[in-house]
Amino acid sequence: MIPEITQKNVRLFIPYKVAKICDELCRQDHLTASEAILKFYKSNLSRLLGQEDTKLWQLGWVALFDMYKEEAHEH
Template identity: 35%
Template sequence: MSTKITQGNLYLLLPIKVGRLASWLSEDRGISITDAINCIYHSKLYKKLSTENTKYWHLGPVDLYNELKTEM
């Protein structure tokens, strides 16, 4: 059974994506996981990731992390 990703259910994917990015960001920058999560949630990348029509939710963690690093 395949479920279509919509703006209404996209929020279910975000914690998985943010968790992976936060772990890497915390390790790379030497900051707490809480600070890393805050940094991600306040980024332009998160705005794109949380908007279904950008299709950023389709990207893998490496691509998302590289974009986050570029933004920072």
């Protein structure tokens, strides 16, 4: 039986995806891990990813990375 995804447990899906996004930020933008993590966690996408109702946690890390880059490009 697959457990129901709730606001309490949605955070289980996030660390792997954030790590992959930050790894790619390091590679593409030549950032340190600390710089990449800080940049990502300052983004609107980071806040939305932690909300179960947005369903962003269902997306793969590449799609999330593309969304992050689009958001960063707008600012």
